[in-house]
Amino acid sequence: MPERILIVDDEETLRLSMKARLDVAGFTTEVADNGEEALRRMKEQEYDVVLLDIKMPGMGGIEALRLFGELFPKTDVVMLTGFADFSTAIECLKLGAKDYLVKPVDATELVARLRSLVRSRTSERVLQETRKSFLSLIYIDLLGPLKSARESLMRVQKSSQSKLTAEQKEELANSMMLCEKMISRIQSLDEDMKQEALLSDLERAAH
Numbered sequence: 001m002p003e004r005i006l007i008v009d010d011e012e013t014l015r016l017s018m019k020a021r022l023d024v025a026g027f028t029t030e031v032a033d034n035g036e037e038a039l040r041r042m043k044e045q046e047y048d049v050v051l052l053d054i055k056m057p058g059m060g061g062i063e064a065l066r067l068f069g070e071l072f073p074k075t076d077v078v079m080l081t082g083f084a085d086f087s088t089a090i091e092c093l094k095l096g097a098k099d100y101l102v103k104p105v106d107a108t109e110l111v112a113r114l115r116s117l118v119r120s121r122t123s124e125r126v127l128q129e130t131r132k133s134f135l136s137l138i139y140i141d142l143l144g145p146l147k148s149a150r151e152s153l154m155r156v157q158k159s160s161q162s163k164l165t166a167e168q169k170e171e172l173a174n175s176m177m178l179c180e181k182m183i184s185r186i187q188s189l190d191e192d193m194k195q196e197a198l199l200s201d202l203e204r205a206a207h
């Protein structure tokens with residue numbers, strides 16, 4: 001599925017020319033001429049990347065960037081500006097912008113930057129899915145056997161308490177403690193997974 005890009009700029013010629021270039025490059029693009037319209041569109045439709053102009057009437061780019069970061073944390077934002085300003089670039093990056101481009105933006109560079117950003121998003125998504133699969137395997141494959149081992153150790157402790165030497169009792173206690181630690185650690189991972197799933201559901205509902 002093509003990546004969905006929202007271009008937000010009050011200069012009609014610029015936003016339409018960027019849209020045409022990105023459409024040719026295979027992206028799915030939409031446009032907005034100010035921050036308020038962009039916010040409305042983002043509430044109706046999920047975007048992968050927003051190209052956001054800094055200087056606009058009404059809601060400016062900095063204000064919009066701050067708001068988008070709070071409401072749409074999964075959407076990456078690339079700032080556009082008509083002049084190079086190092087301090088403004090740093091401010092944007094601190095607020096969560098993924099990149100900062102000076103207009104007029106070279107079409108080839110724009111496409112290259114967006115494709116690089118999309119690859120990063122894809123890699124991050126794959127990494128998260130791999131992590132969830134790995135944690136699921138740990139939970140399913142290890143928790144059951146560990147609980148069984150703990151129960152076996154408890155039975156041994158109860159039935160053989162008088163027959164064990166002090167050294168054997170110590171080894172048994174250490175083994176049970178290790179089982180308890182591993183079970184607790186895996187259950188903690190499971191709680192983390194449930195919390196992540198809940199947060200994802202809440203984010204989708206908010207959008």
